[in-house]
Amino acid sequence: MRIAPLLIAIVVGAALVGAYVALGGTSYEPSPVADPCVARPERPTDASGERIELVLLAAADETACTLGVSREELVLALRSVDELEVLARSEGRSRDELEDALRDGLECAVDEAEEKGLIGGRTATALGFAAERLPLGLLLSALRGASSFLDY
Amino acid sequence: MGVGSRRGLVGLGIGLALADSSVVTLALPDILRRFDVEIPTVAWVLTSYNLVLALAAVPAAYAARRHPTVAFAVGTLVFAGASLVCGLAPSFALLVGGRCVQAVGGALLVCAALDLLTELEGTDARAVRTWAAAGVLGAALGPAIGGILTETLGWESIFLAQVPLALATLVAVRRLPARPVPEPPGRPDLSANLALLLVSGALTAALFLLVLLLVDGWRVAPAAAGLIVTVMPLAAIAMSSQANRVGGSAVRAAAGAILVAGGLCALGVLPGSGWGWTLVPQLLLGAGLGLALWALTERALAGRSPQAVHGGWTIAARHAGVVVGLLLLTPIFTTALDRNEDRALRAGAAAVLDSDIPPLDKLAVAQDVLAAVRAADGEVPDVRGAFDDKPDEPAYATLEERLVSELDRAVTAAFSRPFLLAAGLALLALVPIALSRRQVSV
Numbered sequence: 001m002r003i004a005p006l007l008i009a010i011v012v013g014a015a016l017v018g019a020y021v022a023l024g025g026t027s028y029e030p031s032p033v034a035d036p037c038v039a040r041p042e043r044p045t046d047a048s049g050e051r052i053e054l055v056l057l058a059a060a061d062e063t064a065c066t067l068g069v070s071r072e073e074l075v076l077a078l079r080s081v082d083e084l085e086v087l088a089r090s091e092g093r094s095r096d097e098l099e100d101a102l103r104d105g106l107e108c109a110v111d112e113a114e115e116k117g118l119i120g121g122r123t124a125t126a127l128g129f130a131a132e133r134l135p136l137g138l139l140l141s142a143l144r145g146a147s148s149f150l151d152y
Numbered sequence: 153m154g155v156g157s158r159r160g161l162v163g164l165g166i167g168l169a170l171a172d173s174s175v176v177t178l179a180l181p182d183i184l185r186r187f188d189v190e191i192p193t194v195a196w197v198l199t200s201y202n203l204v205l206a207l208a209a210v211p212a213a214y215a216a217r218r219h220p221t222v223a224f225a226v227g228t229l230v231f232a233g234a235s236l237v238c239g240l241a242p243s244f245a246l247l248v249g250g251r252c253v254q255a256v257g258g259a260l261l262v263c264a265a266l267d268l269l270t271e272l273e274g275t276d277a278r279a280v281r282t283w284a285a286a287g288v289l290g291a292a293l294g295p296a297i298g299g300i301l302t303e304t305l306g307w308e309s310i311f312l313a314q315v316p317l318a319l320a321t322l323v324a325v326r327r328l329p330a331r332p333v334p335e336p337p338g339r340p341d342l343s344a345n346l347a348l349l350l351v352s353g354a355l356t357a358a359l360f361l362l363v364l365l366l367v368d369g370w371r372v373a374p375a376a377a378g379l380i381v382t383v384m385p386l387a388a389i390a391m392s393s394q395a396n397r398v399g400g401s402a403v404r405a406a407a408g409a410i411l412v413a414g415g416l417c418a419l420g421v422l423p424g425s426g427w428g429w430t431l432v433p434q435l436l437l438g439a440g441l442g443l444a445l446w447a448l449t450e451r452a453l454a455g456r457s458p459q460a461v462h463g464g465w466t467i468a469a470r471h472a473g474v475v476v477g478l479l480l481l482t483p484i485f486t487t488a489l490d491r492n493e494d495r496a497l498r499a500g501a502a503a504v505l506d507s508d509i510p511p512l513d514k515l516a517v518a519q520d521v522l523a524a525v526r527a528a529d530g531e532v533p534d535v536r537g538a539f540d541d542k543p544d545e546p547a548y549a550t551l552e553e554r555l556v557s558e559l560d561r562a563v564t565a566a567f568s569r570p571f572l573l574a575a576g577l578a579l580l581a582l583v584p585i586a587l588s589r590r591q592v593s594v
Contacts, residue, residue, distance in 0.1 A: 008407070009408075012436065016415075024424075030492060030498070033501075057505060072505065073501075076498075079519060079522075
């Protein structure tokens with residue numbers, strides 16, 4: 001049996017596969033999302049809307065870390081209490097644990113932002129009040145539209 | 153009518169019947185919409201034809217050896233009639249039923265054609281070469297022709313166009329004397345047929361998954377996708393013209409299987425999205441196709457008589473391989489697509505949250521994208537729609553491109569495992585090739 005054609009076929013096939021792997025073929029997949037329990041690099045902000053956004057994203061990180069999900073999964077589930085409950089259940093958490101995580105996450109992020117001077121006292125008070133007192137459904141509505149009605 | 157014309161028409165008949173195993177691949181999304189059926193259901197338009205062809209090939213071959221001319225004519229008429237039914241089918245059930253009948257006619261005409269070609273060519277060897285070439289070309293060109301017809305005239309035209317072409321091949325057998333082959337058939341070459349089954353299963357992935365990736369994954373128009381996948385048959389033709397220089401049939405079969413595996417592995421580790429990345433793997437696949445299918449068909453038929461019966465075994469093996477490929481790889485692919493959809497959603501949400509668009513728009517865009525994904529119902533969503541009413545600003549354009557890129561990554565990665573598994577099928581074919589020690593040179 002002539003083996004030269006077999007060797008050529010092996011070399012050609014391996015060369016192409018090797019080239020594609022070297023060009024990143026094995027890592028060409030959706031970008032991994034960041035761990036919400038690991039602090040993100042701080043980014044400079046000017047506008048008040050952006051500062052509020054940073055507080056809300058920090059709150060999402062805190063809550064997601066407590067629930068054991070990614071920040072992105074949490075944000076996608078913010079559409080309704082029902083979707084949040086499905087997400088919490090998938091991680092073996094009850095509705096009460098979910099609610100506590102959300103409120104604690106927001107309070108913690110507000111305190112931290114106030115300490116850093118990212119938000120003013122009035123905004124911190126309003127957000128703190130929302131985190132502590134508002135019913136869950138209303139709190140979600142507030143989070144979804146926070147930057148539209150909260151003033152720096 | 154001259155021998156050359158008759159040979160060409162018989163070859164056309166073989167090509168038509170075997171092209172039908174893959175010709176509707178690019179038409180499946182249109183058929184799905186026309187009959188409002190699920191994705192696994194619409195795949196039966198392909199699976200039913202290949203399954204019935206695999207089951208009917210050997211009985212059809214036994215019938216064909218007694219009266220090859222009559223069998224060819226009857227097979228062609230049944231194939232043409234069923235094609236008409238498929239083209240005019242008012243329901244999905246009738247379309248699948250028509251496909252089954254089409255396969256029975258196809259099996260009869262393809263098996264009878266081998267004995268007719270022996271009569272026309274004068275020797276078994278030349279007949280086998282013409283028969284195998286017509287079959288390989290038909291199967292490889294099928295998706296391209298189907299894609300162009302679907303986009304220009306609609307999916308129904310694929311079947312309707314076959315009717316006059318099939319009927320035209322009947323002229324080839326007019327007044328053609330064909331001797332019945334009385335001797336009892338010998339045992340089929342199990343190793344060559346098993347290798348054919350495995351290589352055909354792998355090539356199904358090459359054709360079926362590649363056109364799905366191009367059209368449904370990367371949103372290439374069906375006609376363009378049809379042209380892109382013609383690289384494979386062109387490489388097959390180029391390689392087959394040089395095949396005899398490569399060595400004996402076992403060497404050619406083994407080298408072909410290795411090239412097919414290499415091409416499929418490369419498709420399984422694509423470093424980017426875009427049809428350009430598929431061209432070199434297609435060259436390898438085409439070259440492998442040109443070497444392996446021809447060589448294995450020759451091995452399965454060499455020294456065996458009657459040719460039609462053993463030709464029937466090769467058709468059964470090849471189309472059983474297509475069915476195995478479809479049934480094995482489709483669920484793996486759909487599961488991977490679901491898993492990657494979730495990963496893409498998370499990556500997309502991260503892109504939105506980290507983007508520079510106004511904070512108030514972030515949740516709205518994220519949820520518009522989520523709505524687009526849910527509305528797509530298992531198909532690849534069009535996330536660009538979420539940006540239709542957004543300002544024409546760089547921040548939105550950047551985010552849109554990032555989201556499309558994440559989607560492309562998810563879709564491309566979803567095809568990776570099925571392509572790699574198909575490469576495994578091609579490599580597995582090396583076992584029966586190695587076990588078969590007979591060196592045959594046709």
